[in-house]
Amino acid sequence: MSDHYKSQQNKHNDSSKKVPPKEDRFVNPYNFVPLETVCYREWISEEGDSQTEKLTGYIECFIQLKTPIFIPNTSYDRAFTEDREDKPKSYDFFSYENLSGSQPISRKEKHSEPVIPGSEIRGVLRSVHEAAFNGCMSSVQENRQLSRRSVEQKKPGILRWNQEKNEWEIQPCERLMLNVTCEQEGHGQLMPRKDYYSLAEGLKIYVKSSKRRYKNRSYMNYVVEEYSLVEKKGDRWKIGYLHKGEPFGKKKHHESIFVESTEESCLPVSLEELQRLKKVLSKYNSEENRHLKEKFRPHRGYATYEKNFSRKIAEKKDVLVYYSISEQDTQIVAQYLSPSMLSQEVFLNDIEHLLKSNGGYQPCVDRNCVCKTCQLFGMVSKEKGNSLGSRLRIEDACVLDSLRQDDTALYYYPEIELPEMGEPKPGSAEFYVSRPLETEHINKSDHWTYDYVQLPDKKIEKDKLRTPLTASEIKIRGRKFYWHHEGWKSVIRKVYQYDSTSKSQSANAPEAEKGNKKMIQIIRPLRQKLRDSQQPLTFKFNVYFEQITQQELTNLLWTLDFEDPKCAHKIGRAKPLGLGSIQIQVDQVYQRRINKSNGEWELTPISREHCKLEVLSSSRQTMKRIATWKPLDFAQQVSYPQIDEANNGSKVNDAASHKWFTANRKAQGKFDKTLPTVEEELNTESKWLYKKRK
Template sequence: MTHNKSQERFVNPYNFVPLEEKCERQEFKQGTLTGYLECTLETLTPLFIPNTSYNHALHKEKEPKDGDHLSYNFYSYENLSHSGVKKDALYRPVIPGSEIRGAIRSVFEAAFNGCLSQVNQNKTLHRRSMQPKKPALLRKTQNGWEIKECYRIILNTDPRNKNKIGKYGTFIDIKKLKEGQVLYFSEMNKHKKRPTIKHIITDEIKPKKGFWKTGYVHIGEPCDTKYHESLFVPKNNKVWELIDNQEIELLKKVLDKYNMNNKDDNEHAGYKEYRKIFYNLMDREPIEEEKDIFIPVYYSEIKNEKRFFSPAMLSQEVFNNTVGDLLRENGGYQPCESRDLVCPSCALFGLISKQTGQSLASRIRFADATITDTNDIYMKPIVLDELGEPKPGTVEFYTIMPDGLKGKQKKYWTYDYTKEGSKSFDLDPKKLRVRGRKFYWHHEPKYLENSKLKRMRQRIRPLKDGATFTFRVYFEQIAEDELKQLQWALDFNDLSSAHKIGRGKPLGFGSVKVTIKKLMLRQIDKNSGSWILKDQSIEKYRMEHSTKSMENVLKITRFENGLEDKISYPKVTPTDYAKSKPNDAASHQWFNKNSNNRKDFSQVLPTIEEELDEKDKRNKWLKVLKK
């Protein structure tokens, strides 16, 4: 794969509204306004919200009804799991109030400097590293965890070499090997750069005669074209070194991630045997006689400190720094934790803190949106193409380049370290900023009409564009400024901007326009002394000024943005289509190549402003990479 950029431009489906310098929190105060806003919601592109009561509603005959093949009808109040109910019927569609609430809160937070309320502060950040790691042995002693550097010999497990010596030496049956097993062997230097095994003994009794070396078996994940395993041989000139327990915790997280990714896959076992041995070591109280119980491990170095342990040479790296660390060190944008000191968003929408156990009730409520006209509102069932899950480990998209790297020719960083040439350096979280709040660009939807269901593809029945709903937003004891902010978060004071809700937002689905039709405020009747609801002009409660954050929100929420035909996931163009495979053009190939083997990032995500600039910022645009 070449590292040259083609001239073909693409726009990533999402971008970020930047954070301000600091999240301002104030003492919580109630206002005096109570009432509701009556609104309409119009679909500008097809919209889909699944009725999850039954996940095989639109299956065709003979399509498997299992957890990998899913199809959904649009959301309604009908429980499709009941027997006798027609699963694929055209029921009256409903948009849950919670769906609308989430979109409005996202805009409110971005426009009015709220915290990042939905962020999981303790979520493990990880990234696949294409830089080969070094082999070592790991053991647990009374002093703590220790490693010793090794060299690696490739074991020949190719059955085609059963009766001969292959390029990796003498054949050994994979069925006779197990993780961490001791082997005794003699080398032959047929290949100067790659020692190979001439004689090998698979039992654990070391021969009394002859010169035999000791190695430890490491078994990787299975692969159709894989015909070898590894033998880790301790280097005699290296000593055992103590390591920090934090690095062991990161290895545990790496193994747990492998297990989670492959928990239902028997072929790729998620290093189950390796995890079992590792957890046995973790639970074991070490005694002097047991310090020769080893487990093979790969590692990379930063400032000569051993870290980023993994069972694979090319593997995921799990980082020490979390999103919560970054938010706390950069303006305090972590979710609010106290009901007494809250950001503007939590003051209105409420909060529940997992950290402190405190909560604050919401002062607004979104009712479900009901359809106004049910004539010809549904599309025929279609299939959504694969949707990528959020990958905050891609720092070149989710974070801003650390100040210390600006101006340098080679620029590579993670959440824990930066690289300059071949050396790695710890990264202070104060020097790394998250880009902000994620928003999706509006564009024409992309879908498949007559495709078969696959593991990552789902059949759905969306609503057409042009469908109209009505809903209400109830509020209680809010201030006048809060009502103005809520109004702006609903309709932007701008006819050209729209929200995104529902499933398939990266593919262009879910663009909706909200319009405020009526404002009703509760007042005291002077004659009777009772509470009454009175119609008020919404114009009195419209925002009359704009901030930089509000302007950035308007830029990315504009429905006609001029980028519609350029929006797609990162992609790679094969230079030889005849020999290319489906995986060759997958999005992860672009990220793998863009990091240039962990030496530098060729491209980083442009800002919203840079994407919209047709002249001066073209050198910032993302380009398709060629394979």
């Protein structure tokens, strides 16, 4: 390691000692239970093990709510709002009643008897069982593509077919800034936007470059001082190509002209990179990117570029692209092609390869060779006749006592608008993947993805390159679970205020937040305690088991209640906001068998003392830590990553989570903070996460 790099690392380490105030700390809503070394699968014979006694019976269970919970009745998605495009979807709590066609106004004054579906309970139990007893990751979407927006500026180039070498390559270019905003000194010759939009992508254009960079700043490009659509000759005139970028609001004052570099050699490009660019374009053209609208025209997700790209590749014509450089088998190559300088990157290492390389935790597919969890809960295979039936049946959980129909507010909070929570973003490697281990060919890095590591100091020539990672060199953190906390109180308090004197509730109706309205939902959560008596709302259900071993029963009982009254499960929606905490209590366990003397079925109680786990594995210990319900020191600090609100100014969306991740990638993209482990959250202050200040 060079002295320069060491000095940069020391500077980084010194600055990290400046710990922010504790009140700036936040705890990410989720963390991970690590995987074990390998997912152990057993060969199962059709006859089974005749030497081991098998048990059949059921477990009586109760559920007590620790926080409000919400499970939607999906029979109607307009339970509290008008059936109009401009109104968000709204759901009532799950019940056996079909709400289709009910009137929103009248529904607010009614309620059905709530039910917690057995399928929901089953999903919760399966997730815990997989984590606690080293099962496969059955619910993971193996074919999900991992991607992330890169903060590193890509280089401009022309993707060109080399007839002699019979391969694609990149011709490096210089990017010039084309003024499309206003006639102002230093901006270059103006091309009116109506003219700009009328021109084709990749059009040859003759340009004269300015002598100084834009605003004379070293990190900016030169501007197009003059341009012409007809041929121009002269020392300063060059041939350029128009590259049409996406709309970017009022901040975007220039577009791009690519001029071939005479100083850089062409770089090879694999066919795999062309396929990856197609995936990037497909992501940009997906539905979630189409809601952005600009002053002049809506963002179309590079639809035209995508169509032209496929045609030009088929015809072996030039395509304008941006790219990054990597070192591959001692050769410098172009990778991660994109239509923009700052772009999404689709990674080669997908979830399927990562699970296989991290101990074989991909979902089970062969009924004759399955993990402990699939043996008990069953598995579904795409191959006909290869699925495995479950040996468990879980009832719906029903309220212990009948509910009064004349007082909806006794059992339910009024309907609330859920904040936008989005979906999981495993592309955030600093939260989902541990730092790659330092090896002979991988130096310690402060920035990594699912495909490569990159040293932070670009002043060293070799650090400009990305060092590729194999799937086996990437350590995924494990299985995601949510902390228990009481952040739900602030969500309800913001919208509704409870008048304890008049026993009435009044709505301070929130204004719909700006953003994608398709992400906003209105729900009516179930109270954790009856409003008047403050008695906990209790549900009852049974778990039926058939032909399972004593050890499987022991594992199942631990999965239900953790053998610890301080632990609880999470169920339903809005778990990151604190909703969904439930505690399952095992009441009685019965074995059902035939009395050989009279041939009748009989029930025999099974003592819980005979079903205790003597030794806790590290996975179960971590599972219990994150499932602990007792008040935690940081319970009030659980939230998604955020920018310090005191320094937000008045800009819309400045406090959004993605702003924190942007700020967390410091100079040259290195990570300032990574997600602490469960143990580090509880014990190691130096690893804590803090709000970022702008």
